[in-house]
Amino acid sequence: MLSPLRQPDAIEIERQQKAIKALEQFFNTAAPIITYYSCTTPKEVFEIKGFDYHPMMYVDTTGGLADTGNRVFSGNNSEFYNHEIVHLFVQKLFPGCDMFFNEGIAMYLAGSGNHDFSWHKNNVRLASKAVAEINFQDHLGIFARQYVGDTSLPYLTAALVCQRALRLNGTAALPGLMDAKADVWTAMESIGLNRENFNTELHKELQL
Structure with missing residues (x-):
C-alpha cells in the first residue's frame, strides 16, 4: 500500500523482491505473505496507524516497524x-x-537506516577514539539510544554476536541463539561468549 504522497518505484520493488x-x-523457508505500507516519513507511519500525536513521530527522519499480521510499515519514502x-x-x-x-x-543481514552492516562496522572503526x-557489555539494552554517528551501538553489538555465530557454525547456530528459552548470556555460551571475554571477542569481530 502506497502513500498518496509518492509514486511507486519499480526498481526498488524489484530490488526488494530479490532481497x-x-x-x-x-x-531455508518461504517468505510469509507480506503487506507493505510505504510511507514518506515515520510521522506518516504513525498517522496511518491512527495517531494524531506520538512522541516517536519526530525522533528520526527514517524508520518503521514490522507489525503483527506480517505487516511492514516503512517511513523511508521507499x-x-x-x-x-x-x-x-x-x-x-x-x-x-x-x-x-x-x-x-536484522542488522547483520539488512543493515539499519540507509546503510548496510559493513558500513556501520566501518563507521565505528573510523571513529578511532570512540x-x-x-x-560492548554496556550496549546490551537493544533499544537504548547509544550511537556513534548514525550507528546504533546496541544494534551493532547484537549484529557482531550474530556475525560470530554464523562465522563459527553457519546458519546451524541460529536456533541456539534465536529459539533460546534462556537469557541472552546463557544463549551466547553456545558460541563461546561470556562476561569475561565478551568485550574482547566483539572487538575482534568488529575488525573482520
Whole structure:
C-alpha cells in the first residue's frame, strides 16, 4: 500500500523482491505473505496507524516497524526496507526470539537506516577514539539510544554476536541463539561468549 504522497518505484520493488528471495534461501523457508505500507516519513507511519500525536513521530527522519499480521510499515519514502522484512522471517521461525538477537540478525543481514552492516562496522572503526572507549557489555539494552554517528551501538553489538555465530557454525547456530528459552548470556555460551571475554571477542569481530 502506497502513500498518496509518492509514486511507486519499480526498481526498488524489484530490488526488494530479490532481497526476499535471498532471505528465503538464507532462512531455508518461504517468505510469509507480506503487506507493505510505504510511507514518506515515520510521522506518516504513525498517522496511518491512527495517531494524531506520538512522541516517536519526530525522533528520526527514517524508520518503521514490522507489525503483527506480517505487516511492514516503512517511513523511508521507499519500497525497499529489508531490515523489517528480516523480522518477519524471525517471527515465523523463532516467535520467542529475544529482541537482542532479533535486531542483531536484522542488522547483520539488512543493515539499519540507509546503510548496510559493513558500513556501520566501518563507521565505528573510523571513529578511532570512540572504538577504544567502547565496552560492548554496556550496549546490551537493544533499544537504548547509544550511537556513534548514525550507528546504533546496541544494534551493532547484537549484529557482531550474530556475525560470530554464523562465522563459527553457519546458519546451524541460529536456533541456539534465536529459539533460546534462556537469557541472552546463557544463549551466547553456545558460541563461546561470556562476561569475561565478551568485550574482547566483539572487538575482534568488529575488525573482520
